[in-house]
Amino acid sequence: MNRTNKGMILLAALLLAVLIGYPVCIILIRSFTLNGGFTLENYKEVFSDVRNYEALLHSLWVSVCATVLSTVIGCGAAYFTTRTDMPFKKSIHRLFLFNFFIPPFIIAMAWQQILGPVGVVNRWYQEITGSTEKLVTIYGQNGIIFVFTLSGSVMVYMVMKSNFEKIQSSLEEAAVITGASSFQIFKDIVMPVLKPSVYSAMILVFVSNISNYGVPSVLGFHVSYYTLTTRIHQVLEDFSMTNNMEVAASLSAVLVIITVLTLTAKDRMLKGKEFTLITGKSEKAALNELGVWRKWAGILWVVYGIFVTVCPILSILATSLTKAYGLPFSVKNMSLKNFATVFQMPLFQRAMGNSLFLAFTAAFLAVGIGFVVAYLCVMAKTRFSRPLEFVITMPGAIPGTVMAIAIILAWLRPVPVFGFSFYNTIWIILIAYVANYTTQAFRTISGSMYQINRSLEEAAVISGASLAKVMTTIVIPLIRESVGTAWFLIFIPCLRELTLSIFLWSSGNETLATAIFTLQEAGNYTAACALSIVIIGLIALMNMAMGKIFHMEETMG
Amino acid sequence: MAYIELKGLKKKFGEKEVIRGLDLEIEKGEFVSLLGPSGCGKTTILRMVAGFVDPTEGEIIIGGNTVYSSEKNIYVKTGKRNLGMVFQSYAVWPHMNVFDNVAYPLKIQKLPKEEQKRKTMEILKQVGLEGREKDFPWSLSGGQQQRVALARGLVMEPAVLLLDEPLSNLDVQLRQKMKEELMEIQQRTKVTVLYVTHDQGEALQMSDKIVVLNKGNAEQIGTPEEIYHHPKTIFTADFVGKMNFLKNGNKTFGIRPEYISIGKEKKDRAYGISGRLERYIFEGNRNSYLFSTEEGELTVETPIPVSLLKGEQAYLNWDQQVEFER
Numbered sequence: 001m002n003r004t005n006k007g008m009i010l011l012a013a014l015l016l017a018v019l020i021g022y023p024v025c026i027i028l029i030r031s032f033t034l035n036g037g038f039t040l041e042n043y044k045e046v047f048s049d050v051r052n053y054e055a056l057l058h059s060l061w062v063s064v065c066a067t068v069l070s071t072v073i074g075c076g077a078a079y080f081t082t083r084t085d086m087p088f089k090k091s092i093h094r095l096f097l098f099n100f101f102i103p104p105f106i107i108a109m110a111w112q113q114i115l116g117p118v119g120v121v122n123r124w125y126q127e128i129t130g131s132t133e134k135l136v137t138i139y140g141q142n143g144i145i146f147v148f149t150l151s152g153s154v155m156v157y158m159v160m161k162s163n164f165e166k167i168q169s170s171l172e173e174a175a176v177i178t179g180a181s182s183f184q185i186f187k188d189i190v191m192p193v194l195k196p197s198v199y200s201a202m203i204l205v206f207v208s209n210i211s212n213y214g215v216p217s218v219l220g221f222h223v224s225y226y227t228l229t230t231r232i233h234q235v236l237e238d239f240s241m242t243n244n245m246e247v248a249a250s251l252s253a254v255l256v257i258i259t260v261l262t263l264t265a266k267d268r269m270l271k272g273k274e275f276t277l278i279t280g281k282s283e284k285a286a287l288n289e290l291g292v293w294r295k296w297a298g299i300l301w302v303v304y305g306i307f308v309t310v311c312p313i314l315s316i317l318a319t320s321l322t323k324a325y326g327l328p329f330s331v332k333n334m335s336l337k338n339f340a341t342v343f344q345m346p347l348f349q350r351a352m353g354n355s356l357f358l359a360f361t362a363a364f365l366a367v368g369i370g371f372v373v374a375y376l377c378v379m380a381k382t383r384f385s386r387p388l389e390f391v392i393t394m395p396g397a398i399p400g401t402v403m404a405i406a407i408i409l410a411w412l413r414p415v416p417v418f419g420f421s422f423y424n425t426i427w428i429i430l431i432a433y434v435a436n437y438t439t440q441a442f443r444t445i446s447g448s449m450y451q452i453n454r455s456l457e458e459a460a461v462i463s464g465a466s467l468a469k470v471m472t473t474i475v476i477p478l479i480r481e482s483v484g485t486a487w488f489l490i491f492i493p494c495l496r497e498l499t500l501s502i503f504l505w506s507s508g509n510e511t512l513a514t515a516i517f518t519l520q521e522a523g524n525y526t527a528a529c530a531l532s533i534v535i536i537g538l539i540a541l542m543n544m545a546m547g548k549i550f551h552m553e554e555t556m557g
Numbered sequence: 558m559a560y561i562e563l564k565g566l567k568k569k570f571g572e573k574e575v576i577r578g579l580d581l582e583i584e585k586g587e588f589v590s591l592l593g594p595s596g597c598g599k600t601t602i603l604r605m606v607a608g609f610v611d612p613t614e615g616e617i618i619i620g621g622n623t624v625y626s627s628e629k630n631i632y633v634k635t636g637k638r639n640l641g642m643v644f645q646s647y648a649v650w651p652h653m654n655v656f657d658n659v660a661y662p663l664k665i666q667k668l669p670k671e672e673q674k675r676k677t678m679e680i681l682k683q684v685g686l687e688g689r690e691k692d693f694p695w696s697l698s699g700g701q702q703q704r705v706a707l708a709r710g711l712v713m714e715p716a717v718l719l720l721d722e723p724l725s726n727l728d729v730q731l732r733q734k735m736k737e738e739l740m741e742i743q744q745r746t747k748v749t750v751l752y753v754t755h756d757q758g759e760a761l762q763m764s765d766k767i768v769v770l771n772k773g774n775a776e777q778i779g780t781p782e783e784i785y786h787h788p789k790t791i792f793t794a795d796f797v798g799k800m801n802f803l804k805n806g807n808k809t810f811g812i813r814p815e816y817i818s819i820g821k822e823k824k825d826r827a828y829g830i831s832g833r834l835e836r837y838i839f840e841g842n843r844n845s846y847l848f849s850t851e852e853g854e855l856t857v858e859t860p861i862p863v864s865l866l867k868g869e870q871a872y873l874n875w876d877q878q879v880e881f882e883r
């Protein structure tokens with residue numbers, strides 16, 4: 001190990017310890033502390049307060065239901081678009097892809113305006129039947145499952161589509177030779193071979209559901225339907241409790257246990273089953289002919305794609321264009337004044353400035369740290385590589401809500417020596433973003449470093465190049481694209497980040513997402529929707545920029 | 558009538574003509590190789606026989622049944638052609654153990670359970686995989702996976718076993734071993750084999766008949782001996798084995814390096830020419846000498862080294878040569 005590496009290891013270890021290790025330890029310690037002593041009281045309280053374990057059950061129930069439903073739908077969509085002669089495949093794919101540009105809490109808001117108590121559907125129903133009853137309600141359990149299912153199905157579709165495409169066609173041809181029918185081949189070969197990837201996709205969706213804060217808060221608060229994430233928020237703000245911080249920490253620990261267990265179960269399940277699906281040079285498998293159903297299948301999935309992506313956007317757009325919320329949607333009630341109002345709001349200007357600054361800076365810092373750690377773990381392997389990798393990937397298993405609590409607990413008190421508290425400043429949000437997204441940067445960059453053949457680097461070393469020279473002339477040029485991609489993949493989600501920000505924002509330090517949230521909680525739906533349109537446009541633009549720069553066909557925001 | 562017949566087979570991908578009218582007859586129990594350079598259409602021919610690719614024109618008959626005819630508009634589905642196939646990538650199903658992989662064709666044909674078991678065990682024994690039936694593919698070596706694929710192809714006792722470069726993913730030693738095993742199994746099961754390869758060694762060693770392909774045309778069809786000793790075209794002569802070409806007027810003569818003997822003076826042989834030694838290469842089991850003559854360069858290969866220095870003159874004699882019109 002040379003001196004440069006030693007210095008880098010020390011720096012990386014210090015950064016990761018402060019950024020990730022410290023908050024995570026603090027949250028654990030606080031969950032076992034009360035009045036300065038070790039105790040299990042906080043956990044007792046978690047499981048004795050009906051509201052807490054109800055939230056736990058709610059979380060599990062909506063996440064499981066939505067996961068199952070979205071898996072069925074997503075696998076179906078992936079199957080039809082890759083394996084059949086259905087028409088409109090491109091359009092369907094575009095519709096699904098665009099769904100990624102809309103943050104889930106905005107989708108929830110959109111459906112609230114379609115299916116909510118004064119939403120379009122209920123108003124029409126009441127107008128037509130003259131009744132005062134409501135036809136549907138989006139609030140509570142079913143609404144949350146509904147929105148989770150829509151977003152989850154898109155995630156499953158994306159994962160499974162690429163897996164369907166990767167199956168080596170000779171695996172199927174070997175079955176065709178035996179005289180197996182296409183149904184038998186699907187049942188005996190395709191499905192079993194894909195089973196591990198289906199499990200992976202399910203776990204991805206489940207963890208994303210149970211960690212989600214935006215959707216249950218938009219659709220749950222009004223009817224007091226809490227999930228773990230929203231309950232944690234509620235507890236944290238419940239100042240009537242003396243140990244609200246500690247109980248929030250314990251609830252967070254419970255949530256983390258669930259995500260960690262699920263992710264570990266996945267690794268266990270997939271061990272040794274990672275079938276190589278890489279295509280040889282043999283051509284693609286023949287498409288299943290749907291016959292008379294061909295067109296109908298195409299229409300069905302186009303309609304679903306519209307349902308998933310176009311409906312929410314139209315709903316938001318419609319609200320953002322109406323003069324006053326609740327007015328029927330017609331040309332005479334339309335205006336751009338909401339946008340004008342929003343642009344003039346000091347809140348908007350602050351939030352826009354803050355979000356851009358935070359996303360920009362956080363992406364740079366996270367990529368920097370991710371790059372150094374990836375270099376130490378992949379290229380300059382030392383005995384410190386594994387612990388470093390363990391710490392930097394930890395946030396991958398920690399829901400945003402928990403990360404936020406951890407950051408608060410860690411940085412609430414003034415920093416020793418400096419005597420300055422980050423709490424209630426923009427810096428605590430920045431710290432949280434960086435802590436949360438370095439995992440992502442590390443994954444992207446280390447992934448591409450694994451692809452670099454060691455000999456490329458060694459060839460440079462042999463010719464007498466210094467470490468700095470090797471880095472600047474060999475390593476960085478080779479992974480430049482992935483560093484750029486990593487930056488965008490952090491910049492874009494930070495721009496719309498809600499879960500961390502909602503816990504950490506303070507007056508003057510709003511972000512775009514929290515601004516939307518405040519507006520909508522204050523009942524200013526038209527402004528909230530106008531701002532949402534701005535965010536969606538911004539995200540779409542950034543995705544396009546990323547695609548242009550890196551010549552990528554499709555990207556996920 | 559032959560057991561398998563390909564008549565006037567043509568295939569176009571778009572405007573590109575990949576197979577340009579192939580006629581081929583295969584007798585029952587014969588081992589026939591399709592040999593040719595990359596991109597000449599070997600795989601395409603095999604896949605047409607399998608029914609994965611539809612010919613643009615022509616007729617395919619397997620075991621007396623027409624399975625494809627463009628004229629009579631006949632198309633028999635792949636699964637009904639009674640074929641076995643071994644893929645280059647093995648295509649052993651990763652989620653099934655060895656037994657289930659091999660028994661799958663029997664299961665699809667709805668044979669009784671007992672029968673399935675008996676036949677599967679028997680074929681596993683044939684390919685040397687007894688005792689491995691509970692193992693999953695990821696725990697098998699490349700050669701063993703290849704054997705699973707072979708057993709699966711053979712278990713239905715197909716009319717034809719189709720193999721597409723089955724040995725190209727194996728290392729050199731294993732390849733030699735599998736070559737011998739494959740021949741042995743073929744002789745035991747008496748299965749008819751259509752074998753695709755770009756490796757002339759494989760084709761020469763294993764086949765009863767070789768089809769040399771070039772750009773979608775059959776250059777020559779014949780036994781390995783015919784192909785080697787009596788190539789009809791320069792392409793065949795050059796592609797199969799090493800061949801010296803000497804030009805004389807508008808004629809070209811082909812002489813295999815091992816036909817030639819090196820002497821100090823002209824011997825009483827059918828042909829001879831004098832040459833100067835330009836290069837000597839030791840190749841272990843043989844010695845290779847490059848001579849320049851007035852009709853062109855000649856490579857000579859002998860198992861026993863001759864004492865000759867670079868630049869020295871010698872006389873080269875041989876009895877056998879092939880004449881090509883050009």
Ligand SMILES: Nc1ncnc2c1ncn2[C@@H]1O[C@H](COP(=O)(O)OP(=O)(O)OP(=O)(O)O)[C@@H](O)[C@H]1O
Nearest residue numbers: 283570575593594595596597598599600601602755
């Ligand atoms: N589905 C297809 N569409 C268009 N062209 C094709 C298709 N399949 C094969 N070809 C073309 O047909 C020609 C013959 O291909 P084929 O795969 O039969 O060659 P091959 O002799 O098996 O070569 P190799 O030794 O590389 O496997 C090639 O030029 C190839 O590009």
Ligand SMILES: [Mg+2]
Nearest residue numbers: 599600601721
């Ligand atoms: Mg081929």
